[in-house]
Amino acid sequence: MKLPIVDHPTAAKPFVTNEDRSHWHDDALWFVRVKRDRQASSVPEWEYLRERASAIKTHTIANLGDYLEQFERNATARGATVHWAADAEEHNAIVLKILRQHGTQRIVKSKSMLTEECGLNPYLENNGIEVVDTDLGERIVQLREETPSHIVLPAIHIKKEEVGQTFHTHLGTDAGASDPQYLTEAARNHLRNKFLAGEVGITGVNFGIAETGGFVVCTNEGNADLGVSLPKVHIACMGIEKMIPSLADLSVFTRLLARSATGQPVTTYTSHFHGPKDDNSELHIVLVDNGRTRLRGNDTFRPAMHCIRCGACMNTCPVYRRSGGHSYRATVPGPIGSVLSPSRDAKSYKSLPYACSLCGSCSDVCPVKIPLHHQLLAWRGELVGNGLLPLSKRVAMKTASFLFQRPGLYRTAGSMGRTALRVLPHFVTHNRFNTWTKARELPKPPRESFRQWYIANRGNPQRRDSVNGNATTHANTRSNGDAS
C-alpha cells in the first residue's frame, strides 16, 4: 500500500497556530509529566529500575525466538491457542477466521495499539462485524470517527465540551452537558449494555511471560476484564516485542509503567491471563511481527523494540505537546513514533525525525532507556543517505560545509551578510521567504566580527603552519589579505 507523504510542519500548523487549543493541550500533558516526576522521585531506585528494564529487554530481544517458542509451549500447555501473524493482513485474517468460526456479530475490544496499527476496526466493520471500543477515550474517538492521538490517552486532544456534544449525538446525553462525571456515567451505562451483548472479547497485551505462557493486560477502567469475562472467547493480540522472560521480570516493568505513563503508582487493574478461564471457553493469542523482525535486524534502531508503550516520551516532548498527536499521521505519534514510522516507510515519514529540536527529554524520561533523540538524529543520517532530504536543504548544507572549510571565504561571506543586513531595509530582510523572520527578528548585525575585534585589540590570532606543526604567533600583517 502506498502511503501519502507526511509533512509534519504542515500537518501541525492548524493545531499549533490555534494558541488556545495548543496551550490547553500542552498544559494537560505537562500536568501528566509533572505527576510522573513526582512518582519517579518517590522511588529511590528509579534509575536502577530503568537500567534493569533496559537490560531485560535487550536480553529478551537478543533471544526473542527462544522466548517466543517457550511462550507458545507454555501457553498451549495451559489450553490457549497461539497463532503467528507475519503482518497486519495476516493478523486481521486470523481474528476474522476465529470470529467466523463462532458466528460472531459483535465484539468488545479493550484498548490495543496493535489492533490500531493493523487497522483491525475498519477491517472487521467491512466484514459486517460490529466493533465496540470499551476504553472510554477510545470510545469517544471511535464515536467521532477519529483515530487516537496518544497511545495512553487516546482522546487527549478532545475537550470535555466536545465530548459532551459527541455523547449528546450518539448517547442522548443532555445538550450542552460537559460535566466529566455525568458524561462518564452515561458512557458507563452505554458500555455496560455493549459488554452484555459482546460475543467475543478482544484485548491487547502489555507483557507476555515466556516462563508461564501467561500474559498481563494493564488498564485503569477494568474494561479488559469486563470485556473478556462474559464472552466464551478471548482473543489477545500481541506484538512480539511484548515478551519478557519471567514473572520476576514483570515486577520491574509494573513499577515503571504506570508511573511513567500517567504518574500513578500502578495501573488500577493489572490482569493476568493464564489459559482459558474454564473448560467451555477459548483463549486465542495472536503473535504479530508486522515489521518487528526487520527492526530487530537493525543495530542502530533495535533498542526501539524496548518500548512498553507508556507514552512518557509524548507527554514530555515539547513538539508533540504543541502540535498534537494527529500531526504525525501515524498510529504511534511523538518521539517513539518518529523512530518507528520511518522504519515502516522511510519516504512517507521522512519529515518525522526532523519534528524534534533534539532536546533529549524523551531519552531521559523513557523507562526502558531508549536513546530516542539519538535515534532520531541517526534517522536523519539514514534519510540523507537514501536521498530523501529535499534538494534545497542538501544544497544549503553542502554550501555551509564548503564555507566552513575555507576560513577566508567564510569571513568574506560573513562580512557581506552582516553588511547586507545592516544596509538593507527591514522589509527586505524580513520577508515572507525568510522562515526565521516569520515570528522572530534577525539578530542586529555588528560592524565587526570577533576576529576583527581580536586583531584590533590583541594582535594577530595564532596561526598553525602545518597540521602537526607548532603553533606560532605571527606579528606581521594579516593572513590571506582578507579584511574581514
Add this chain to the structure above:
Amino acid sequence: MTVALFVPCYIDQFFPQVAVATLELLESLGLDVVFPDGQTCCGQPMANTGCNSDTAPVARRFVELFTGYDAVICPSGSCTAMVRHHYAEYFADDDPAFTSVRDRTFELCEYIHDVHGGRIPDVCFPHRVSVHQSCHGLRELGLGSQSERMVQRPDKVAAVLNQVQGIELMPLTRVDECCGFGGTFAVNEADVSAAMGRDRIADHSGSGSEVIVSADMSCLMHLQGILRRQQNRLQVMHVSEVLVGRELETAPLAAAQRS
C-alpha cells in the same frame, strides 16, 4: 595553562561581545588564552541535518586546529556537546588527536567549575536574573540536574552565577524545557519553534526577571528574536557577559520597523 578559545561561528559573526567577555573572563582567571586562527564552525548544523559526509571535513579541520592545547574553551554548551559526544563518528576510536581534543574541550562554566576550582573574580550585577538551561548543556554535558532524571548533579551555571554580587536568581515554572531553537529546527518547524520560544519567554517574564541568562547564545538568539518581535522589555545576556560585569541594556527598545 595555555587554553585555546573556540568561538562558534554565529558568535563570531553576530555576538562578538560574548566572545570578548569570554576572553576577558578567562584572562582574569590568570589563563594564557590563545585564539587559534582559521576556526569557523564545529559542524553541528550539518550533523543535525543528517549530512554526515558534509560534517566530516569540518570536524577534521576542528581537531587539527585545536590539537595541542591544555584545554579548548567554548562559550556554548551546544557546540561543546557536538565535539564531545558527536565527533566519534568521524574519527577512529584511538585517534590520539581526536581523543585529546574531545577530552579537553569544555563549556565555559563547566571549565570554571570542574577544572579551575569554581571561583570567579569579584563582580557585581544587581539584577533579577532567570537562567535558561540549554538542552545540550544540561542533558548532553550534564551541567546540572535534569527534571526527568532522578540523579542529583551540581548546577555548574548557577554555581558561578551565585558568586556574582547583587544577583537574584528567579525561579521558573518549567526549569528545563526546551526553548525551541534546535538549530535548523527553528526554520524547519518554524511554527512549533516559535510557539515553544514564546512559552519559555512567558515563563521567564512571569518570574519577575529582568534578563534571561544562558550558557548557550544560540538559544538566546532565538529568544531575543521573539522578544524583539514582541517589543518585550525583557533582555537576554550570555553568562560570560554577566560574569565580567557588563551593564544590563535598559534603554527602551526602539519599536521594530513594521515591514
